[in-house]
Amino acid sequence: MINHYGSPKPPVVMVIGGMDPSGGAGLCADIQTLSSLGCHAAPVVTALAVQDTSVVKTFELVDVELIRAQMETVFDDISPSVIKTGMLGSRDVISVVADVLKKQPEIQLIVDPVMSSNNDDSLSEHSLSSTIKELLIPIATLISPNIPEAAVLAGKDPLNTVDADDCAALLYDRDSHCDCLITGTHAESRQVINRYYQQGRKKKEWCWERLQFEYHGSGCTLASAIAAGVAHGLKMEQAVDQAQHYVMKCLVSGFKPGQGQHVPYRLCSNLSAK
Numbered sequence: 023m024i025n026h027y028g029s030p031k032p033p034v035v036m037v038i039g040g041m042d043p044s045g046g047a048g049l050c051a052d053i054q055t056l057s058s059l060g061c062h063a064a065p066v067v068t069a070l071a072v073q074d075t076s077v078v079k080t081f082e083l084v085d086v087e088l089i090r091a092q093m094e095t096v097f098d099d100i101s102p103s104v105i106k107t108g109m110l111g112s113r114d115v116i117s118v119v120a121d122v123l124k125k126q127p128e129i130q131l132i133v134d135p136v137m138s139s140n141n142d143d144s145l146s147e148h149s150l151s152s153t154i155k156e157l158l159i160p161i162a163t164l165i166s167p168n169i170p171e172a173a174v175l176a177g178k179d180p181l182n183t184v185d186a187d188d189c190a191a192l193l194y195d196r197d198s199h200c201d202c203l204i205t206g207t208h209a210e211s212r213q214v215i216n217r218y219y220q221q222g223r224k225k226k227e228w229c230w231e232r233l234q235f236e237y238h239g240s241g242c243t244l245a246s247a248i249a250a251g252v253a254h255g256l257k258m259e260q261a262v263d264q265a266q267h268y269v270m271k272c273l274v275s276g277f278k279p280g281q282g283q284h285v286p287y288r289l290c291s292n293l294s295a296k
């Protein structure tokens with residue numbers, strides 16, 4: 023079996039994040055995206071969220087040693103090509119995840135720095151920005167914040183209008199060379215502008231038509247689609263490009279399963295989606 027990227031068997035992507043029982047975001051979004059893009063997902067559960075497509079009512083984090091054991095058990099058996107993190111929820115969880123990942127330096131790491139849901143409900147026990155900067159950015163290949171997340175990580179007030187270029191420059195870590203994709207869904211602009219940075223400098227930007235609905239799980243879908251592209255051997259810029267085309271397709275064919283936000287239809291793909 024040769025998939026659409028030409029790989030003879032599905033590459034494995036480890037996804038580390040939370041369970042959203044509405045199926046819109048978190049690990050369900052990751053697994054659907056990766057399966058749809060010809061990868062095999064190895065999901066490590068960090069949290070159980072009690073939420074629907076409107077609100078996060080509460081969440082409970084998985085014991086950190088159980089998270090470590092999930093990761094180590096998979097690594098003993100399988101060699102993932104790429105790792106993607108989503109909801110981590112606490113500094114202790116980030117520390118354990120970073121500690122295990124440091125022993126896998128050859129695996130590319132895509133970090134979606136989830137701190138709250140699309141409706142602004144918190145998905146962390148406390149502020150995670152300094153821990154993400156200290157422990158995850160140095161080992162990451164790409165970080166994919168939206169503008170408010172980029173602002174918080176860069177030490178700026180997310181309620182003020184912030185300049186994405188300034189945030190990317192502040193997030194750049196010379197020792198690690200982590201690329202950065204700042205998405206513009208949360209901006210006021212008529213179009214959604216996504217900006218890709220290498221070494222803190224803008225390399226490329228994409229302008230997308232702003233769709234009329236709010237989507238639950240679009241950030242997870244994007245980061246997982248980038249992970250899929252990288253797992254299939256694409257260069258990061260190409261993976262970022264293809265992932266956006268895929269996400270756009272998922273959003274355009276998105277649907278409203280409940281009373282709240284729309285959900286991307288992730289099985290829409292014929293892969294390269296262009």
Ligand code: PLP
Binds near residue numbers: 039047078136237243
């Ligand atoms: N991970 C989990 C478990 C979530 O519940 C959410 C949002 O509710 C997210 C990640 C982030 O979702 P989004 O892709 O909408 O930013």
